[in-house]
Amino acid sequence: MELKVIQSAEPKIHPTAVIDPTAILHKNVVIGPYAVIGENCEIGEGSVIGAHAVIAKNVRMGKENHIYPHAVIGEDPQDLKFHDEYSTVVIGDHNLIREYVTIHRATGENCETRVGSYNMLQAYTHVAQLLRRGRPRHRRRPCSHRRHERHPPVR
DSSP, X not given: OOOOOOOOOOOEEOTTOEEOTTOEEOTTOEEOTTOEEOTTOEEOTTOEEOTTOEEOSSEEEOSSOEEOTXXXXXXXXXXXXXXXXXXXXXXXXXXEEOTTOEEEOOXXXXXXXXXXXXXXXXXXXXXXXXXXXXXXXXXXXXEEEOTTOBOOOXX
């Protein structure tokens, strides 16, 4: 059996994708048709952003994540207390975020919504502001996670 050496490559961006100039795309990232990457977003090495997915604003994503078509990450929280303060979404490594999943930024200045590593969020899952998903999880549809839930990391 012959081994192949996989070289690091620049991001592969479909011509119809819209990428904000402040976005950071690491090596081997693939951005699908009509995907949108907004301001202050960072997409980790080897991640795949599917067609029509939206990575809206202030999102930091680790490596080898797969965001499927029509997922929305980093939009304003669905919270009447939100007044356009700076907040973020932080996503770890090796996550599968399926179709129509929504993950909103946190409510509160300098707060974050955090999704750990090795999670699978199935179609139509909603992750609300200030959720911290520490353990690997498999979430089925439909599923909604509310704010201020905390799950300790797996040790």
